[in-house]
Amino acid sequence: xxxxxxxxxxxISKHSLSETLFVIGVTLAFYESLHPWILWSxxxxxxxxxxxxxxxxxxxxxxxxIEPEYNKGHILLFCTxxxxxxxxxxxxxxxxxxxxxxxxxxxxIFYIIFxxxxxxxxxxxxxISKSMACILIVxxxxxxxxxxxxxxxxxxxxxxxxxxxxxxxxxxxxSDSSSLILIPRFQxxxxxxxxxxIAATFLLMTECGNWKRWYNIILLIxxxxxxxxxxxxxxxxxxxxxxxIQRKHxxxxxxxxxxxxxxxxxxxxxxxxxxxxxxxxxxxxxEVDDGDLAGNNRTTDYFDAEYESFLNSPDVWLGRDMDGSxxxxxxxxxxxxxxxxxxxxxVLFYGPLLYNRNNTRAAITALTLTMIHFIVRAHIMWESCxxxxxxxxxxxxxxxxxxxxxxxxxxxxx
Numbered sequence: 552x553x554x555x556x557x558x559x560x561x562x563i564s565k566h567s568l569s570e571t572l573f574v575i576g577v578t579l580a581f582y583e584s585l586h587p588w589i590l591w592s593x594x595x596x597x598x599x600x601x602x603x604x605x606x607x608x609x610x611x612x613x614x615x616x617i618e619p620e621y622n623k624g625h626i627l628l629f630c631t632x633x634x635x636x637x638x639x640x641x642x643x644x645x646x647x648x649x650x651x652x653x654x655x656x657x658x659x660i661f662y663i664i665f666x667x668x669x670x671x672x673x674x675x676x677x678x679i680s681k682s683m684a685c686i687l688i689v690x691x692x693x694x695x696x697x698x699x700x701x702x703x704x705x706x707x708x709x710x711x712x713x714x715x716x717x718x719x720x721x722x723x724x725x726s727d728s729s730s731l732i733l734i735p736r737f738q739x740x741x742x743x744x745x746x747x748x749i750a751a752t753f754l755l756m757t758e759c760g761n762w763k764r765w766y767n768i769i770l771l772i773x774x775x776x777x778x779x780x781x782x783x784x785x786x787x788x789x790x791x792x793x794x795x796i797q798r799k800h801x802x803x804x805x806x807x808x809x810x811x812x813x814x815x816x817x818x819x820x821x822x823x824x825x826x827x828x829x830x831x832x833x834x835x836x837x838e839v840d841d842g843d844l845a846g847n848n849r850t851t852d853y854f855d856a857e858y859e860s861f862l863n864s865p866d867v868w869l870g871r872d873m874d875g876s877x878x879x880x881x882x883x884x885x886x887x888x889x890x891x892x893x894x895x896x897x898v899l900f901y902g903p904l905l906y907n908r909n910n911t912r913a914a915i916t917a918l919t920l921t922m923i924h925f926i927v928r929a930h931i932m933w934e935s936c937x938x939x940x941x942x943x944x945x946x947x948x949x950x951x952x953x954x955x956x957x958x959x960x961x962x963x964x965x
Contacts, residue, residue, distance in 0.1 A: 569611040574675045576604030580660055581679050584933040585750055586742040588719060591710055595653035602656045605663045625665035631900040633658050638896055642889055644872040669946030676942055680754045684766035687773045690739035693722035698734060715742060737776040748774045748782030752789060753939035756920060759793045760949050781927045785920055792916040796949050849881035858883050868892050885929035905944040917943040
C-alpha cells in the first residue's frame, strides 16, 4: 500500500528545483515583454518575480556538489547589454521609478541568462513553446466559438493610458472596434496580433527541424490566423532558412513555395471577389504605390519629414524625445529616439550575441530575422526577441533525423 508522507515533498533534488526556478524566471520575463492581459496589473513588477526565481536558482546551484556548467563568454554579453540598457534608460523621455526598477531587474535577469549553458536554455525555450501553445490552443477554441456566433462573457479593458482598448473575452482579446469587422485578427491574450505572431515565429526558429511537433503546429496555426504581414515575411524567410540549415533541396523548395504563394495570391483576388481577409490585410499591403509599399505604414508622412530634419541636426547623436503622434515603430523611430550612439551600442551588443563562426547557418538565420524585425518594428530589446536569437546563434544544433533515430536505438540497447 502506497503511503504519502509530508517529508516526501522535500525530497525533490536541488538540481531539479534550481532548473525549475530558472525555467519559471525566464518564462515570466519572456511573457512580460508580450504584455498578456493577465500581467497588466503587475506591470514592470512582474520582473520582480522573475528575478526572485533566477536569483534563487543561482543560490541553490551554489549549494550543489557539482555546480551547473556555465557560459564562459557571458561577461562580454552582460557588459554590452548593461551599457545599452543604461543608455536607453537615460535618453528615454519617460524616466520613472517603475522604469528604473524594470531596467535594474532585467540587467540581473540577463546576467543569469547569459551565464547559463545551452542545455538549460534549450529546455527553457521548449517549455516556453509548449506553454504558449497551450495558451493559444485554448484561445483558438474560444476564438472559434466567437466567430461562429456564440455569446461569450466579456469586459471592456484598456492598456497604456487608454492607448489600447479591447473587449476581453478572458481567453482572448479583440479590438473594441471588432464589432465592425466580420472576422477580427487573432491575438490570443496578448497586446497585438503581431506581437503574438512574431514571438511564435521566433520560437519556431529555435525548433528548426522539429516543426511537426504538436506545439509547433499550434504556433504555426496562430501565426496564420493573426494576419500579421511582418510575421508572414519572417515565417517565409524562416522556411527557406530552415531548409538551408537542414541542407535540404533549397532551390526545389524555393520554386515550389513561390509557386504556391503566387497561386494563393491569385486565389485571394477571385475568392469572394477579393473581399477576404488575406487579400485585404496581406496582398493589398504588398502593392507598390508611388515607389513605396502600401503596407509600409510604420511612420507617418509628418514623422518622415521630421526624421529628415533630425538627421541634419546635432540631435542625431543622442536622439530626440518622441512625439506620440509621429509614428508607430521601425528603425527610423529607434534612431530618432536613441540617436546614432544608440545604434552603435546596439551593434556592439548584438554583434557578439549573434556571431558564431562554429555554427554559421544558425547564426545567419538569427541575424536575418533580427534585421527584418529591426527594420519593421525595432523591438529587438524585448526578451521575446533576445532570448530566441541568442539561443539560435550560440547554442542551436541541428541533428539529422537518421542520427536521432540511431541515438534512440543506442539508448534503448543500453
